[in-house]
Amino acid sequence: MAKTSLDKSKIKILLLEGVHQSAVDNFHAAGYENIEHLPTSLDEAALIEKIRDVHFIGIRSRTQLNERVFAAAEKLVGVGCFCIGTNQVDLEAALKRGVAVFNAPYSNTRSVAELVLAEAIMLLRGIPEKNARAHQGGWLKSASNSHEARGKTLGIVGYGSIGAQLSVLAEALGFNVIYFDSITKLGMGNASQVGSLVELLERSDVVSLHVPDLPSTRWMIGAKEIAAMKQGAIFINASRGSVVEIEPLADAIKSGHLNGAAIDVFPVEPKGNNEEFESPLRGLENVILTPHIGGSTLEAQENIGIEVAEKLITYSDNGTTITSVNFPEVALPAHPDKHRLLHIHDNVPGVLSQINRVLSENGINISGQYLQTNDKVGYVVIDVDKAYGPQALEALKQVEHTLKIRTLYSSHNS
C-alpha cells in the first residue's frame, strides 16, 4: 500500500512529449514548482527509472504506461493524457494501484476534423500527385479523376466527438454524410446512420475512420473491407494505426481500386522525430502521409495543456475525480477548515464499515463523507476536523483492502 500526504513543494510532476507550456504555467500558478518538462517520450527502461519518485505524470499518445511501469511507480497518484486517446495507458494497472487517469476528450477534436476535411478535398482533386509532379517540374493539368466535394458521400466510421464535428463541417460543404457506429447515435444535420460497416463502405466516395483503439476496432479495415469500397474512393485514417491493415491499403492504391488516401496514424510509428518512418505507403503519390499530427495545432495543444493540468491540480488539491477515464467520479466541495482523507480500496464488501469503525474507535468525528465505486475500486473521501489529520491517517492504514491513502491538509486548500 502506498500513501501520499505531501506538501506541494514535494509533489513531483513529470511532463513528457512536449506537453504545452500552458500546463507548466497552470501548475506553477497553483503552487506546484517541482516539474520536469521533457520534449520527448521515454523508452520503458528510462521511464521505469524516472517514474519511481513521480506523483503526477503527463504524457501524449506515444508514451506507453504498462503494468511494468506502474509497478515501478510507487508514488504515482495521477496520470494526465494530454490528448484524447488513452489506449497507451494500462487503465486496469493504474486502477488497481489507486492511480486516477485523466485526458482531454474535446480539446483537439476540431483540429482533427479540419485536417480530415482538408484532406478529403485535396484527395478528391488529386492534389498530392499534381503537387508532387509540379515540384519535379511536371504539369498535370487535367480534370481526370478530379471531383467537387458537393454531392459526394462521406462515410464516417465512429460517430463520436470527432466524427460528429466532421459531419457538421462536411455537410456545410455539400457532402452527403452517412455514418456507422456501434451504438445508435443522433445524426447532426441531415447525416444518417447506416446499419453496417459494409453498407457504409459500399456507398461512400470518401471513408474516414474515427474510432478508438479497442479490441473491436483492431484491424477492422483489412483486404475484405477495402475491396468492398467503391472503385476510385478515398480512404482517410486519423484514428489509430491499429485499425487498418496497411499492406492491403497500399495494394488498393497501387492497383487503382482506391484513388487516394490520407493516413496520420500507423501500426508502427517512429519513437521520435529523429527515427526513420517506414511504411509500405511511402512513395505513393496520391497518399498524404502525416506524422500523427491530427491534434497538433497550437490552439489544441494550448487548450489541452490547460484542461489536463487543471484536472490533475483539482485532483491533487481537492480529490475531485470528475471526468477520470478509469476512476469512480466524485465532485467534491472545498474543505477550508477540515483535513480531507482520500481512501482508495478494492471494491469488496465491508470496507466502508471498517473505515467508519476505525475512525470511531479512534474518537474521530466525520464531518463529511463522499463515496463512489466502480466494479473494481471504491473511492471514499472523508473530511475530519483539523485536529485529527495524522491520527485519522494512521487509523485508516489498518483498513484491509486499502490501495492508496492521501491526506489533503486544510492549509493546502483553504
Ligand SMILES: NC(=O)C1=CN([C@@H]2O[C@H](COP(=O)(O)OP(=O)(O)OC[C@H]3O[C@@H](n4cnc5c(N)ncnc54)[C@H](O)[C@@H]3O)[C@@H](O)[C@H]2O)C=CC1
Ligand atoms: N490523429 C490524431 O492526432 C488524433 C487521433 N484521435 C483518435 O480518434 C479517436 C476518436 O476520438 P473521439 O471522436 O474523440 O472519440 P469518441 O469516443 O468521442 O468517439 C468514438 C466513437 O467510435 C464508436 N465506436 C467504438 N467502437 C466502435 C466499433 N467497433 N465500430 C463502430 N464504432 C465504434 C463509439 O461508439 C464512438 O461514437 C480517439 O480515440 C483517438 O484514438 C483523437 C485525437 C487526435
Ligand SMILES: O=C(O)C(=O)COP(=O)(O)O
Ligand atoms: O489525442 C489523441 O488521441 C491523439 O492521437 C493525439 O496524440 P498526440 O498528443 O498528438 O500524441
